Amino acid sequence: KAGVTQTPRYLIKTRGQQVTLSCSPISGHRSVSWYQQTPGQGLQFLFEYFSETQRNKGNFPGRFSGRQFSNSRSEMNVSTLELGDSALYLCASSLSSSGGGDTQYFGPGTRLTVL
């Protein structure tokens, strides 16, 4: 079975621009979660989508948004980029129908650099 894929793997943007990152989950997985990883703040939960609905949300500003399509693929968007948005963005998928205890399988991440 193919793993979680994320595109693009690397991205360079300038302040004020917006960016869209894509995540394709493992086949059959309906939950997709997004995380931001930085040296200073570590791994922080952004949001989770299940069956095209946002089920959980972390403490990030509204500039960070996401969506999920009917095939479970997910995108996250960051508008008005700031230098502090430079990070590794990780996507994870799981079966997670009832929530809790399911293993989240992570993709390789998208490295975003904001100049």
Place this chain on the structure above:
Amino acid sequence: AQSVTQLGSHVSVSEGALVLLRCNYSSSVPPYLFWYVQYPNQGLQLLLKYTSAATLVKGINGFEAEFKKSETSFHLTKPSAHMSDAAEYFCAVSSPGGQGGKLIFGQGTELSVKP
């Protein structure tokens, strides 16, 4: 609110020595607990998880962890370190029910293995 504390941001051991990475959690409900490993420029890979079955959990690559409710701990151990174990290790917690797609991570412990 849930939280995870990993004691020691960096641990160094000699090849063949015991590996002990410490994790303490805080949760108002019975938690699910996970250990993930991250190699450079890669996503996270699950080592093992605790989901309220046996308190001693065995994972991949010879790692195991013991859930101790009285100590709110979930320390990761491996009897004999190998050079290939050098990586960053993350302990994470999630809740049952609808919060299952949200992992709260510790700050991570970088493991170095000396020849």
